[in-house]
Amino acid sequence: MENLKQELKAKIIENLNLEDFKVEDIDDNDSLFGDGLGLDSIDALELIVMLDKDYGIKISDPKKGKTIFESIQTMAQFIMDNKTK
Amino acid sequence: MAQCYINGIGSVSTQDTSNYKAFLKNHQELKENIVHVHKPNYRDYIKPASIRRMANGVKNGVVASAIALKEAAIETPEAIITGTGMGCTIDSGKFLKNIVDNNEQYLTPTAFIQSTHNTVGGQIALGLQCKAYNVTYVHNATSFETALIDALLMINDNQTTILVGGVDEIGDYSVSLHQLVGLVKEQDTMSNGILQSNSKGTIYGEGAQFFALENKKKDTAYAELVDVSIHDSIQDNEVQTRLLTFLKNHELKATDLDLVILGNNGDEEYDKHYNKLQNSIFKDTQQIYYKHLSGEYHTASSFGLWMAAQICKTQKIPEFLKLNTKKVTAIKHLLLYNQYRGENHSFTLLRSC
Missing domain, CATH: 3.40.47.10 (Thiolase/Chalcone synthase)
Structure with missing residues (x-):
């Protein structure tokens, strides 16, 4: 789980070009959207594609996205529970 | 014909030109055959939230346009006209590579949104909240001149303030194609001796230059x-x-x-x-x-x-x-x-x- 969280932080920084952030700057419970990392709707699409491509998870219900992408902690837990690759 | 004055200029180039007041004061000789821009401090001109999605050409265009408009004291131009030969070739390459690498699956929006030729003009307009005429011309090495002709026609048609510019960026893939067909010199050539190189091909660069054109001459006129x-x-x-x-x-x-x-x-x-x-x-x-x-x-x-x-x-x-x-x-x-x-x-x- 800890390794997965570090992996997610690195992927988010790289895929979303968060030039000002380093892995250690992101706390597991920081909000990804809004006041936290400040991600937006285009980033949400990038994250959905990343879950599908890297972990074999398709999010069929967009309403669940808000909970899944709340923080690194919630994302990592969701991936642990649902990953197919 | 109405008169058309260049009242403001802005440049991000392979030289330190973002400070237009020091006209090529510290010019540098180019020592390689592929030369990237001398980067300005982009954060002085672009919000951090916007900058992370912008490719180099877009950032350079936004900075050059901001410098030109500021010098001519124009807040919102009546037209934004851009010329580009290759457009946003870095993001185009990224998006096309994703298509191939991922077998047409898992395509994300960012590179696609930023890959179109009119991204530079669009981002300038977004930054200025300018909803005026916005056109990008893509005509090889007359892209910029076509943009200038459009600007002259608009000035002649009683428009008063036009932002016009030329932008191109170096992308690894497009450069590799240029090299493959011999458009780039094979040996690194010191740029001050380039005319005596006696060889085919040239040195390739990138940059963005924007001009504030107006039908009235200002104190800043060039x-x-x-x-x-x-x-x-x-x-x-x-x-x-x-x-x-x-x-x-x-x-x-x-x-x-x-x-x-x-x-x-x-x-x-x-x-x-x-x-x-x-x-x-x-x-x-x-x-x-x-x-x-x-x-x-x-x-x-x-x-x-x-x-x-x-x-x-x-x-x-x-x-x-x-x-x-x-x-x-x-x-x-x-x-x-x-x-x-x-x-x-x-x-x-x-x-x-």
Whole structure:
């Protein structure tokens, strides 16, 4: 789980070009959207594609996205529970 | 024809040009055959939230436009007109690579959104919240000149403030294709000796130059943009005739020009177009060049215009630009002539003001 969280932080920084952030700057419970990392709707699409491509998870219900992408902690837990690759 | 003045200029180039007040004061010789821009501090001009999705060309275009508008004290122009030969080639390459690598699956929006040719003009408009006329021209090495012609037509049609510019960026994949077909010199060439390299190909660069054009002269004015003419595919022996006709339309002869700014880039195969004019109708005229400073790219002539505007205003010609030495007492009429691999010929006429 800890390794997965570090992996997610690195992927988010790289895929979303968060030039000002380093892995250690992101706390597991920081909000990804809004006041936290400040991600937006285009980033949400990038994250959905990343879950599908890297972990074999398709999010069929967009309403669940808000909970899944709340923080690194919630994302990592969701991936642990649902990953197919 | 209404008069069209260059009241503000902005440049992000392979030289330190973002400080336009120090006109090529610390110019650098280019030591490699692929040369990237001298990066300004982008965060001085672009919000952090926007900057992370912008490719280099977009950032350079936004910065150059901001500098030009600020100098001319224009908040919102009545038109944004952009010329680009290759557009946002980095994000185009990224998006196409994703398609291939992922077997047409898992395509994300960011690279696609940023990959279109009109991304630069769009991002400038978004930053300014400008909903005015916004057009991007993509016509190889006459992209920038086409944008200038549109701007001149708009000024003539009673528009008052136009932002016009030329932008191109270096992308790894497009450069590899340029190298593959021999457009880039095989040996690294010091740029000040590029015209004596006696080899095919040239050095490639990138950059963004924007100009604030207005129908009224301001205190910041650099020059009057008189006319632009494009001749895409013409025979070698037609260049001189077309040029003389262009000048005649403005009641000028070749000997009336005080300065000619030529697009020589050290490609022995195509510099002959310039050499013919240099040794004939321009043999008694001061000649200068600029691609040893900017590198070649489809809108490199916008760097030539940036330089011409500076020379018009300062009435000074730096020694490292000169192709010959002629006595020039005052610079009133300047002509830029550019071509790209024997095609896309263009003439741009400036008058000091």
